[in-house]
Amino acid sequence: MAATETLTAERILEATEEVLRRYGPAKATVVDVARVLGVSHGSVYRHFRTKAALREAVTERWLERTVVELRPYAEEPGPAAERLTGWLTALFGLKRHKAGGDPELMATFQVLIGENSAVVDRHVDHLVGQIARIVEDGHREGVFAAPERDFATTARAVFDATDRFHDPAHAGDWSAPDIGDAFAAVVSLVQRALRP
Amino acid sequence: MAATETLTAERILEATEEVLRRYGPAKATVVDVARVLGVSHGSVYRHFRTKAALREAVTERWLERTVVELRPYAEEPGPAAERLTGWLTALFGLKRHKAGGDPELMATFQVLIGENSAVVDRHVDHLVGQIARIVEDGHREGVFAAPERDFATTARAVFDATDRFHDPAHAGDWSAPDIGDAFAAVVSLVQRALRP
DNA sequence: GGAATGACAAATATTGAAATCTGTCATCGG
DNA sequence: CCGATGACAGATTTCAATATTTGTCATTCC
Incomplete structure (x- = not known):
């Protein structure tokens, strides 16, 4: 064709x-x-030198698309606390929507993820950077406390704490009926943790 | 024999x-x-009626052993905040030690876990119960705030937020050099969240 | 009598020969 | 000249025949 x-x-x-x-x-x-x-x-x-390189490039594209879809939430105007909740909710929503809408495609994606951890690490750094920006803005606004160590570490902790709601390894749990409550509880926990 | x-x-x-x-x-x-x-x-x-029932019983025994090893940390005397950090650190330590000491056994265990989600759910409820007890004691002592919803929900959120450090699905990450820092950052986040 | 056995059917796993795929490269064609 | 081709070797996968395993149950043995 x-x-x-x-x-x-x-x-x-x-x-x-x-x-x-x-x-x-x-x-x-x-x-x-x-x-x-x-x-x-x-x-x-x-x-592409190898089949692995080809798959890696596909993985990269796929992940980059997620970052682009999230950027508006990272950069939207408004109070930092709401931006953070919005961003986390958008990330979870995106992932859950994709996992629910096409479980086979999600399984495929998960295999690629597993094959290309270096690419995934870079992607995670990217997402953590978006969180760090929101947390930093929040600190400037006075709605978030100063970080214990630095913004990057705090952002990373926020990312890790919400892992269950964005790591494809947990995709199987996202159709549980009470997953929304669990997510809300963790976001609420994170918000409390960031308050001054 | x-x-x-x-x-x-x-x-x-x-x-x-x-x-x-x-x-x-x-x-x-x-x-x-x-x-x-x-x-x-x-x-x-x-x-045992089936091979599956036999494996389920093995899984149950295995998990029960973890609960028993953790009980001292859940019930030890002292300020609730330190008990919580102690309990979380013990859980992570146990898991990491097992994963690091015998990766093949861990892989075996992970397969059994995947086969017996009902057993795992009960086990998780058990662990969340231990957290809830600590959080409730902390509230009585005045070192933890009243829960947003109830102690069970808060305890569950603490468990979920630290998922990356006890879920066997993440066992592969536990040998990363900076995993200790990541763990400390999340525990610190959780502690801040619980403060009154 | 009640636990243990082993023959058995159906389901599942193993094996190895044949087919396909990956990655290279000398050659082709525009 | 330069991208595209397809034949090729070695690695990997498929597939069907073969063997093993699961779960049952009539029979045995203490």
Whole structure:
């Protein structure tokens, strides 16, 4: 399909995502990707050195999309406490929506996550940075206390404390009926912790 | 070996643990357990209706042992804030020690955990109960604020917030060099949240 | 009488031969 | 010249035949 267009890394990544969606992480092959693009698999290897590198790039794209979807919540105007709750709720909502809407895709994603921990670490740093910014603003506004150590550590603690509500490893729990209450309780705990 | 002793559920459970340790969850069979005990596998089925029931019983025993090891920390005398930190540190320490000391056994345990979520849920309720007791004592002492909703909810939030440091799903992270700092930061966050 | 046995059917796991996939590279074609 | 190709070797996966395991139960043994 569309074999006339030039073969770019971008097009290969799109095809790879499609193949991963359709066949899952175990069955998706480079040959499949090449077939979708109507090229030989050798051509794919011109753009990505290995299958692992290809999957890593897909993982990166996927995670980057989450960061972009969250940015508005990180940067919206208003009191820091509400921004933090909004951001955490948005993160949980995004994840839960994705996990609930397409559990197979989530499972695929989870496998990729597991294969690319370095990429995930960078992504987590990115998200923690967004929290740090909100916490720092809150401190300037006087609604959050000074951090025990520094903003990065506090932000990291907030991220870790809410782990159960964003780590895909816990995706199975997100359909429990009382998960909303549990989330609210932890957010409330975090908010109390940050108060001056 | 010791085929003269009467066959009890207890002896079967011990043999099952040994087989699980030796062969792992995928390869451990009821026939192996019977062989260790020097009996026919039919005899094992007299005490446990299914292989699943046998594994569930092993899981229960295993978890119960954790609760017992933690009880001293839950019941020790002293200020509630220190008891809470002590309890959380003990839980993390126990888990980390087990995961670090015998990663294969931990992996086996994790599989059993996944197979027996009902047993795990009961175990978690038990642990949350220990936290609730400490938090309630703290409130009586005046060192912890009144809970937003009730002690059980607050205790659950504390348990959830520290999830990353006791859930076996995260065992792989526990050997990271800065895990101790991350743990301390979350405990500090929790302590601040509970202050009046 | 009641615990233990072992033969058995159905379900599950193992195995190894055949097929497919990954990654390379000499060659092709525009 | 430069991206694309497809044949190829070695690694990995699939698939179907074979073996093992699970769970039952009529029979045995103390």
